[in-house]
Amino acid sequence: MARPKSDDKRNAILSAATQIFAERGLAAPTSAISNLAGIAEGTLFTYFSNKDELLNELYREIKLDLADAMMSGFPRKKSVRTKLRHIWDRYTTWGVTHPDQRKVLSQLQLSGSLTLESKKAGSAPFSEIEAMSKEAVEQRILRDIPLEFLAATMDASAQTTMSFMAAHSTSAEKFQRLGFETFWKGISKK
Amino acid sequence: MARPKSDDKRNAILSAATQIFAERGLAAPTSAISNLAGIAEGTLFTYFSNKDELLNELYREIKLDLADAMMSGFPRKKSVRTKLRHIWDRYTTWGVTHPDQRKVLSQLQLSGSLTLESKKAGSAPFSEIEAMSKEAVEQRILRDIPLEFLAATMDASAQTTMSFMAAHSTSAEKFQRLGFETFWKGISKK
Amino acid sequence: MARPKSDDKRNAILSAATQIFAERGLAAPTSAISNLAGIAEGTLFTYFSNKDELLNELYREIKLDLADAMMSGFPRKKSVRTKLRHIWDRYTTWGVTHPDQRKVLSQLQLSGSLTLESKKAGSAPFSEIEAMSKEAVEQRILRDIPLEFLAATMDASAQTTMSFMAAHSTSAEKFQRLGFETFWKGISKK
Amino acid sequence: MARPKSDDKRNAILSAATQIFAERGLAAPTSAISNLAGIAEGTLFTYFSNKDELLNELYREIKLDLADAMMSGFPRKKSVRTKLRHIWDRYTTWGVTHPDQRKVLSQLQLSGSLTLESKKAGSAPFSEIEAMSKEAVEQRILRDIPLEFLAATMDASAQTTMSFMAAHSTSAEKFQRLGFETFWKGISKK
DNA sequence: GATGAATGAGTCTTCATTCAT
DNA sequence: GATGAATGAAGACTCATTCAT
Numbered sequence: 001m002a003r004p005k006s007d008d009k010r011n012a013i014l015s016a017a018t019q020i021f022a023e024r025g026l027a028a029p030t031s032a033i034s035n036l037a038g039i040a041e042g043t044l045f046t047y048f049s050n051k052d053e054l055l056n057e058l059y060r061e062i063k064l065d066l067a068d069a070m071m072s073g074f075p076r077k078k079s080v081r082t083k084l085r086h087i088w089d090r091y092t093t094w095g096v097t098h099p100d101q102r103k104v105l106s107q108l109q110l111s112g113s114l115t116l117e118s119k120k121a122g123s124a125p126f127s128e129i130e131a132m133s134k135e136a137v138e139q140r141i142l143r144d145i146p147l148e149f150l151a152a153t154m155d156a157s158a159q160t161t162m163s164f165m166a167a168h169s170t171s172a173e174k175f176q177r178l179g180f181e182t183f184w185k186g187i188s189k190k
Numbered sequence: 191m192a193r194p195k196s197d198d199k200r201n202a203i204l205s206a207a208t209q210i211f212a213e214r215g216l217a218a219p220t221s222a223i224s225n226l227a228g229i230a231e232g233t234l235f236t237y238f239s240n241k242d243e244l245l246n247e248l249y250r251e252i253k254l255d256l257a258d259a260m261m262s263g264f265p266r267k268k269s270v271r272t273k274l275r276h277i278w279d280r281y282t283t284w285g286v287t288h289p290d291q292r293k294v295l296s297q298l299q300l301s302g303s304l305t306l307e308s309k310k311a312g313s314a315p316f317s318e319i320e321a322m323s324k325e326a327v328e329q330r331i332l333r334d335i336p337l338e339f340l341a342a343t344m345d346a347s348a349q350t351t352m353s354f355m356a357a358h359s360t361s362a363e364k365f366q367r368l369g370f371e372t373f374w375k376g377i378s379k380k
Numbered sequence: 381m382a383r384p385k386s387d388d389k390r391n392a393i394l395s396a397a398t399q400i401f402a403e404r405g406l407a408a409p410t411s412a413i414s415n416l417a418g419i420a421e422g423t424l425f426t427y428f429s430n431k432d433e434l435l436n437e438l439y440r441e442i443k444l445d446l447a448d449a450m451m452s453g454f455p456r457k458k459s460v461r462t463k464l465r466h467i468w469d470r471y472t473t474w475g476v477t478h479p480d481q482r483k484v485l486s487q488l489q490l491s492g493s494l495t496l497e498s499k500k501a502g503s504a505p506f507s508e509i510e511a512m513s514k515e516a517v518e519q520r521i522l523r524d525i526p527l528e529f530l531a532a533t534m535d536a537s538a539q540t541t542m543s544f545m546a547a548h549s550t551s552a553e554k555f556q557r558l559g560f561e562t563f564w565k566g567i568s569k570k
Numbered sequence: 571m572a573r574p575k576s577d578d579k580r581n582a583i584l585s586a587a588t589q590i591f592a593e594r595g596l597a598a599p600t601s602a603i604s605n606l607a608g609i610a611e612g613t614l615f616t617y618f619s620n621k622d623e624l625l626n627e628l629y630r631e632i633k634l635d636l637a638d639a640m641m642s643g644f645p646r647k648k649s650v651r652t653k654l655r656h657i658w659d660r661y662t663t664w665g666v667t668h669p670d671q672r673k674v675l676s677q678l679q680l681s682g683s684l685t686l687e688s689k690k691a692g693s694a695p696f697s698e699i700e701a702m703s704k705e706a707v708e709q710r711i712l713r714d715i716p717l718e719f720l721a722a723t724m725d726a727s728a729q730t731t732m733s734f735m736a737a738h739s740t741s742a743e744k745f746q747r748l749g750f751e752t753f754w755k756g757i758s759k760k
Numbered sequence: 761g762a763t764g765a766a767t768g769a770g771t772c773t774t775c776a777t778t779c780a781t
Numbered sequence: 782g783a784t785g786a787a788t789g790a791a792g793a794c795t796c797a798t799t800c801a802t
Contacts, residue, residue: 006782025302027217029775040572040784042778051776110297112215145368149354153372156346164339178335182343186376192420192763192802199765219792230767235794386761405682407597409796420763422799431797490677492595525748529734533752536726544719558715562723566756572781572784579786599771610788615773 010047012037017058022100026055026107056118059108062101067125069094074128080136081184087129088158088180095162096172102162142187150187157183200237202227207248212290216245216297246308249298252291257315259284264318270326271374277319278348278370285352286362292352332377340377347373390427392417397438402480406435406487436498439488442481447505449474454508460516461564467509468538468560475542476552482542522567530567537563580617582607587628592670596625596677626688629678632671637695639664644698650706651754657699658728658750665732666742672732712757720757727753 016037020028030051034044048054070090075082095102108114114122133150136142142150161179165172206227210218220241224234238244260280265272285292298304304312323340326332332340351369355362396417400408410431414424428434450470455462475482488494494502513530516522522530541559545552586607590598600621604614618624640660645652665672678684684692703720706712712720731749735742 030777031775041776042572042785043783045777046782107300110300143372145372149350149365149368152350152353153347153369156350157343160339160342160346163342175339178339179343182333182335182376186372192422192800193765194802195765220794221792231793232768232795233766236765239794241793410798411796421797422764423762425798426761487680490680523752525752529730529745529748532730532733533727533749536730537723540719540722540726543722555719558719559723562713562715562756566752572779573786574781575786600773601771611772612774612789613787616786619773621772 009037009039009043012039013044013047013054014058014061017054018062018100018104021058021107022103026104026111026113030054052113055108055111055113056115058104059114059118060121062105062108063122064125065098065101066091066094066105071125071128080132080139080141081188083132084136084154084184085180088154088183089176091158092162092165092176092179095158096165096169099166106159141189143189145187153187154183157186195237199227199229199233203229203234203237203244204248204251207244208252208290208294211248211297212293216294216301216303220244242303245298245301245303246305248294249304249308250311252295252298253312254315255288255291256281256284256295261315261318270322270329270331271378273322274326274344274374275370278344278373279366281348282352282355282366282369285348286355286359289356296349331379333379335377343377344373389417389419389423392419393424393427393434394438394441397434398442398480398484401438401487402483406484406491406493410434432493435488435491435493436495438484439494439498440501442485442488443502444505445478445481446471446474446485451505451508460512460519460521461568463512464516464534464564465560468534468563469556471538472542472545472556472559475538476545476549479546486539521569523569525567533567534563537566575617579607579609579613583609583614583617583624584628584631587624588632588670588674591628591677592673596674596681596683600624622683625678625681625683626685628674629684629688630691632675632678633692634695635668635671636661636664636675641695641698650702650709650711651758653702654706654724654754655750658724658753659746661728662732662735662746662749665728666735666739669736676729711759713759715757723757724753727756 013033016033016035020032020036024032030044031041033054034041037044044054048057070087072090073086075086078086130147130151133142134147137145137147137150145153157179161175164175164179168175203223206223206225210222210226214222220234221231223244224231227234234244238247260277262280263276265276268276320337320341323332324337327335327337327340335343347369351365354365354369358365393413396413396415400412400416404412410424411421413434414421417424424434428437450467452470453466455466458466510527510531513522514527517525517527517530525533537559541555544555544559548555583603586603586605590602590606594602600614601611603624604611607614614624618627640657642660643656645656648656700717700721703712704717707715707717707720715723727749731745734745734749738745
C-alpha cells in the first residue's frame with residue numbers, strides 16, 4: 001500500500017469521538033469529531049464507513065480497554081470474594097478515572113445502534129469473569145442466583161458506586177468499600 | 191372560550207410522545223409525534239411551546255404516574271421490610287407493565303434536557319419514601335448507609351430486576367422476589 | 381345590526397399596529413398586534429380581511445392624520461414662502477411628535493404592499509398643497525421645476541430635517557429652520 | 571485544498587441575493603437565492619454562515635462598488651463645485667444603472683440587521699468625500715451647515731433625483747442637472 | 761360578533777455523506 | 782490517501798388565516 005491508513009489517525013478519531021460524545025451526546029456531528037481529531041471531515045469516512053460503524057467500533061474499543069483494566073493482575077488463586085473484590089475495584093476505579101469512556105459506554109448501550117455482533121464482541125473479553133462466577137455459584141459460595149442476573153446486578157451496583165465515587169471524590173474509597181460490601185452481602189451464601 | 195385547549199389532545203400528545211420516544215429515542219422528530227397523535231404538526235406547539243418543554247412535561251407526567259402506582263396502598267403501619275417490599279413490588283410491576291414509560295424515563299434522566307425545576311417536581315411525590323427510609327436507617331434496622339446511596343442502590347437493583355422480569359415473563363415473580371431478597375440482604379443489619 | 385363592528389376596536393388595532401410595526405417591522409406577526417390591542421387573534425380579521433388590507437388601511441389613516449396636521453391653519457392669504465414654511469413646520473413637527481407613524485409610513489411606502497388605490501387615496505388630501513405650489517411656480521416665484529420633482533425634493537429634505545430634529549432635540553428648531561432655508565434657497569427664483 | 575471555496579460562487583450568491591432582495595424584499599427566502607444562483611440550498615451556508623451575515627456582506631459589497639464608482643477620476647484639483655458635481659453625477663448615474671443595488675441598499679439601511687462593524691466598514695471608503703466637504707465648509711464656500719446634515723441632505727436630494735432619472739429616462743440628464751442645481755443653490759454661500 | 765385552537769405550508773439551518781481536486 | 786466544498790433531505794418552529802364554539 002502506498003500510504004497505509006494510519007493507526008494514529010484512527011486512534012485520534014476514536015479518542016476525539018469519546019470526548020465529543022461524552023460532552024454532547026451521540027447526536028453530536030461527525031464534523032466536531034474530525035475537527036477535534038485534527039483531520040478533514042471526509043477523512044473520518046475512510047476510517048469508518050459511516051457514523052454507525054464508528055459507534056460500533058468505539059464500543060468495542062472501550063470494552064476492550066475496560067476488560068484490560070479489569071483483568072490485569074487477576075488473583076486466579078485467591079478466594080471468590082477476593083476475586084470479585086478485585087474486579088469490583090478495577091471496574092469502579094476505571095469508571096472514575098475514565099469518565100468520558102464510562103459515559104459514552106452507557107449511551108452506546110442504550111442507543112440502539114449497536115449490532116448484535118458488536119455486543120458479542122464487546123462481551124467476549126469478559127468470559128473469564130463469567131467462568132469464574134459460574135464456578136463460584138456451583139461451589140455454593142454464592143446464593144443460587146442465575147449467572148446473568150448476578151452479572152447484571154454487579155454491573156448495576158458498580159455503576160451506582162462509581163457515580164458516588166465520582167461525586168464525592170474524598171470519600172471515594174469509602175463508597176467503593178461500602179458498595180462492594182452491600183453487593184457481597186446480597187449475593188453470598190452466608 | 192372559543193375552543194378550550196383539550197386535555198384529551200394534550201394527553202394524546204403525551205401518549206404519542208411516550209411511544210415514539212420509546213421506539214426511536216428522544217431525537218425522534220416532533221412530526222412523528224403529532225402524526226401519531228392525529229393532529230397537525232403545528233398544533234403540538236400550542237400545547238408545548240417547544241420540544242424541550244414537551245420533554246419536561248412528559249417527565250413530570252411519568253413520574254407522577256409512577257408515584258401513584260408506588261404509593262397507593264402503602265402499608266404505613268407495617269415493618270420496614272414490608273414497606274420496602276411494597277415499594278419494590280409496585281415499582282418493578284409498574285416498570286414491566288409500562289415498558290415505554292420506563293424506557294423514556296431513563297432516557298429523559300440522561301438527556302440533559304431536564305430543568306432543575308422539573309427534577310424537583312419529579313421527586314416531590316416520592317418524599318414519603320425518603321422519610322420512611324431515613325427512619326429505618328435511624329432505627330438501626332438497616333446498615334449505616336447514606337440515604338442517597340441507599341436510594342440509588344435500590345433503584346439500580348430494581349431496574350435490573352425489571353429487565354429480567356420483562357425478558358423472562360414466565361419467571362417474572364421469581365425475579366421480583368430474588369431481586370428483593372438480594373437487595374434486602376445487602377442493606378439490612380442482620 | 382345586533383353588535384356593530386366597533387370603531388374603538390378598529391382604532392385600537394390600527395394604533396397597536398402602528399406601534400408594533402414601528403418596533404418590529406412590517407413582518408411582525410398579526411398576533412403581536414391583536415395581543416397589544418387587547419383582542420383575540422381572529423378578531424383582527426373581522427376588521428381587516430387580511431394583513432395586506434390592514435397595511436393599506438393603516439397607510440390611509442396615517443396619511444389622513446398627517447394631512448390634518450399639515451393643513452390646519454393654512455395661511456391661504458400669505459406669501460408662497462410663508463405658506464411653504466407653514467407646511468414645512470407642520471410636517472416636520474408632526475414627524476418628530478409621531479415617530480412611530482413616520483417610521484411606519486416610510487416602511488409602508490417601500491413595502492410593495494400598497495395598492496394603487498391606496499396610494500391615490502393617500503395623496504388626495506394633499507391636493508391643496510399641490511395646487512398652491514403649481515400656482516407659485518406659474519407666478520415665477522419658484523424656479524422652473526416640475527411640480528412632482530419639487531414635491532419629492534421637499535419631502536426628502538423634510539425627512540432629513542426630521543431625522544436631525546429627532547436626534548438633536550435641543551437643536552430641533554435650529555435644524556427646522558436650517559432645513560427650510562436650504563430647501564427654499566434651492567427652489568426659489570432669487 | 572480539496573476544492574477551494576470559489577469566488578465565482580460567492581459572487582453568484584451575492585448577485586442572486588441582490589436580484590431576489592430587490593424583487594421580493596429582504597424577507598425573501600434564502601432558497602430563492604440559492605436557486606437563482608444555481609447551487610444547493612445548503613451551499614449558501616458554506617459561504618455565509620447565516621442569513622444575517624449574507625445581508626451584512628452584501629451591504630459591504632454594494633457600498634464598496636458604489637465608492638468605486640464615485641471616487642474614480644475624482645477631480646482633486648478642481649473647485650468645490652466641480653468636485654461635488656463629480657460625486658453627484660457618479661452617484662446618481664450609479665443609482666440609475668444599478669437599480670437593484672440601490673433598492674437593496676436602502677432596504678438594508680432600514681433593516682436593523684446591519685452590525686455596527688458593517689456600517690463602519692461601509693462608510694470607510696467615503697472618508698475622502700467627507701474630508702473634502704469639511705474643507706469646503708471651512709473655506710466658507712458653503713454655508714455654515716453641520717457636515718452630517720450636509721451629507722444627509724445631499725444623499726436625500728440625490729436619491730430623489732435618481733428616482734426621477736429612472737422614471738423619465740429620456741430626461742435623465744435634465745433631472746441630474748436640475749437636482750444638482752437645486753442642491754447647490756441650497757448649500758452654497760452665494 | 762368574539763374567541764383562540766387548529767392548520768400546514770414555508771423558513772432557516774444542520775449534517776452525514778459524496779466526490780472533484 | 783487526504784481534503785473540504787457540495788449536496789439536499791430533514792427538523793424545529795412560525796404565522797396568516799379559518800372555523801367550531
